[in-house]
Amino acid sequence: MRAHAVRPPGRAALLALAVLLFALALAPASAASAHAVLLGTDPADGAALNEAPATVTLSFNEPVRPIEDGTVLVDGTGTERTLTATTRDDDVIIELPADLGEDRYYVNWRVVSADDHPIAGVLAFTVGDPPAGAAPAPPSEPEDTVPLPLAAATALHYVGLLVFAGLLFFRIVIARGARRGRPRHRLLRAGAAAAITGAALAVPLGALDIAGLPFGRITDTGSWAGLVEPAPLIVLALTAVGVLTAYAAFTRGPRTRVALVAVAAAVAAPVLVGHSMAFGERWLMIAADLVHLATGAIWTGGLAGLLIALRWRASDAAENARIVARFSAWAGYAVAVLGASGLVMALSIHRTWDGLFATDHGRALIVKLALVAVALALAAWNRFRLVPAVADAGARRAGLARLRRILTVEAAVVTAVAVLTGLLVNLSPAVEKPPPAAVLPLGGVTSVHEELGDGGIEAHLTPGLMGENTVMLTLTDAEGLPFQPLEAPTVSAFLPEDDFGPVNAQVHDLELGKYHCVVDLPLAGEWELTVQTRLSEFESVTTTMTVEVG
Structure with missing residues (x-):
């Protein structure tokens, strides 16, 4: 032809x-939407409950699909149980076991957004008075x-x-x-x-x-x-x-x-x-x-x-x-x-x-x-x-x-x-995991100082062990004086080697330029602790430190 x-x-x-x-x-x-975003949860992340809930609800800004066997419940001893997740409109409903006692629990969930990108997170809550010293077992060795x-x-x-x-x-x-x-x-x-x-x-x-x-x-x-x-x-x-x-x-x-x-x-x-x-x-x-x-x-x-x-x-x-x-x-x-x-x-x-x-x-x-x-x-x-x-x-x-x-x-x-x-x-326009800025020692009081615009941010974490850890943040300007950002910083923790997280923490004001929060680090390993600070209407700075938890 x-x-x-x-x-x-x-x-x-x-x-x-x-x-x-x-x-x-x-x-x-x-x-x-450009990418599925978690809008809220029920119960709230970090909630202290008198009785165990029957379900956990994850609310997104658009429909998502739960991954089969992708939702796992971890208790204070490290015992894992696979949960069933279903969808209703833009919500994911996760059924919890009926025999949950007084303990600290972590729901590790994973869903797929409309653009076929996986989204994962951890929801932490406690029921009653958790046993003292209860902590999950260390994870298995990381793989590529x-x-x-x-x-x-x-x-x-x-x-x-x-x-x-x-x-x-x-x-x-x-x-x-x-x-x-x-x-x-x-x-x-x-x-x-x-x-x-x-x-x-x-x-x-x-x-x-x-x-x-x-x-x-x-x-x-x-x-x-x-x-x-x-x-x-x-x-x-x-x-x-x-x-x-x-x-x-x-x-x-x-x-x-x-x-x-x-x-x-x-x-x-x-x-x-x-x-x-x-x-x-x-x-x-x-x-x-x-x-x-x-x-x-x-x-x-x-x-x-x-x-x-x-x-x-x-x-x-x-x-x-x-x-x-x-x-x-x-x-x-x-x-x-x-x-x-x-x-x-x-x-x-x-x-x-x-x-x-x-x-x-x-x-x-x-x-x-x-x-x-x-x-x-x-x-x-x-x-x-x-x-x-x-x-x-x-x-x-x-x-x-x-x-x-x-x-x-x-x-x-x-x-x-x-x-x-x-x-x-294969890159999601809404996902970013900042690289670690410093490696902190195991246990005790750990601290790191990083640049924050023209000033700096100092973070103290204690005790650096599995379970609840306290994070103290101090923000300073170029002259070393306390600095008040446009909004309170946000703090989250992620365990890359086990793909666990992010675990979000609720940050509270202490005084000018000083904040504190409590973050649950349930597994042993090198956690990435990320602090995001909004300096102005047009500038936001992310600082990441790595803390080894034992």
């Missing part, structure tokens, strides 16, 4: 699309978790898919009529293999992440098979069928229309597991994500195809010049729409500066935008300085050589952008 000439879309149409997407991004957000392998699998899927789809588009549309070569077919096969492998690995790794299980349990299919979500399976099916169908149609036909339709289905697949399904106006996010993926593929795969053409047919300068001119036209429009669609998603996900600068997702997005800016600068240099040189028959060979060198750098930067795009899918 003969490939038909396809021209790039008109400037007016693309400009209108970019302006429309940007305007819609500035519209008020819908009721869909799966966020990094899951992010790597997703990045592999994205890079392979964008290279495959873009290279196919390059061959059918941009380099139409040019001779085919084995290098391009080898890269097509490599892209297809990477895309399918990444999508396949994301299925078990995603289930392990939801369950909070370590990476070492991936061979224990019984522990995660029941937690596999439908969306990753659909993504795998669309990727495999779309990529294989497109490859067969292109190499054995060539049936170009079938190949383009099949690869379009594969490129659309990642939308099912991205943030598009849970943020802002869903239809707008899905549309922007689809456009973002498609234009990203044209740019990424097109660069790969152009580099292969320039290297494989280096002697055919006239044909290479024609291909460069076609790619330059398509890439210019693709980059404009790519930027507009990316801005739409960024504004829909992060509607405040705090969300952009204070989260792992936001910081990774900033790095991605910086890399895109570098790639855009290289592309602009190619478009306005080197492409005209290539068009000049007298300077064509030298221009192509310089263009090839710049394109190699641009392709490396764009590949890094594609990797970051895959990583962003």
Whole structure:
């Protein structure tokens, strides 16, 4: 079948699309939340009760799904019991055993939000007068978790898919009529293999992440098979069928229309597991994500195809010049729409500066935008300085050589952008665990001093043993005088090695710049004690110290 000439879309149409997407991004957000947030509990965290409650209620700002066997009750002796959790509207109802006596209890819960990110926490309460000295047993040895392998699998899927789809588009549309070569077919096969492998690995790794299980349990299919979500399976099916169908149609036909339709289905697949399904106006996010993926593929795969053409047919300068001119036209429009669609998603996900600068997702997005800016600068240099040189028959060979060198750098930067795009899918815009600032000794009175804006914060914790611990906070300004923040600080504790927490504490004012709270640390290990202080309307500082509890 003969490939038909396809021209790039008109400037007016693309400009209108970019302006429309940007305007819609500035519209008020819908009721869909950026991330599920715990609004309250019944009983309250840290409550002292005369009688044991029949249930515990967790209230969220949107519907969530409890994880099977993901809710555990721990008593003062360390005995664990798995609880049953059900949902009612935006609430999670946890049934407690009927035989709870006077003791200290911790409900360790885990749910999944609408964007398929797991959320966990601990609710502590006491019944009657707990036995003196009661404390849970130490946890088992920590194991590696799966966020990094899951992010790597997703990045592999994205890079392979964008290279495959873009290279196919390059061959059918941009380099139409040019001779085919084995290098391009080898890269097509490599892209297809990477895309399918990444999508396949994301299925078990995603289930392990939801369950909070370590990476070492991936061979224990019984522990995660029941937690596999439908969306990753659909993504795998669309990727495999779309990529294989497109490859067969292109190499054995060539049936170009079938190949383009099949690869379009594969490129659309990642939308099912991205943030598009849970943020802002869903239809707008899905549309922007689809456009973002498609234009990203044209740019990424097109660069790969152009580099292969320039290297494989280096002697055919006239044909290479024609291909460069076609790619330059398509890439210019693709980059404009790519930027507009990316801005739409960024504004829909992060509607405040705090969300952009204070989260792992936001910081990774900033790095991605910086890399895109570098790639855009290289592309602009190619478009306005080197492409005209290539068009000049007298300077064509030298221009192509310089263009090839710049394109190699641009392709490396764009590949890094594609990797970051895959990583962003697995970062929650609302989750951040600050790194520890200091390690405190075991037991006794422990203290640490950290910077707090221009001043400082001093924290004392005692006794540093399992059970209730008292935290005393002192805030000072640049001159060492007591400092009163805009609001009282918040204190929470998290045990990374056992994925236990966060355990929130109720902070009380003592006097100017001084606060205290009591926090339950029920398990032995290195706890991260996080203090968040709001210095002003626009500045919030997070300080984290690590205390070893025995």
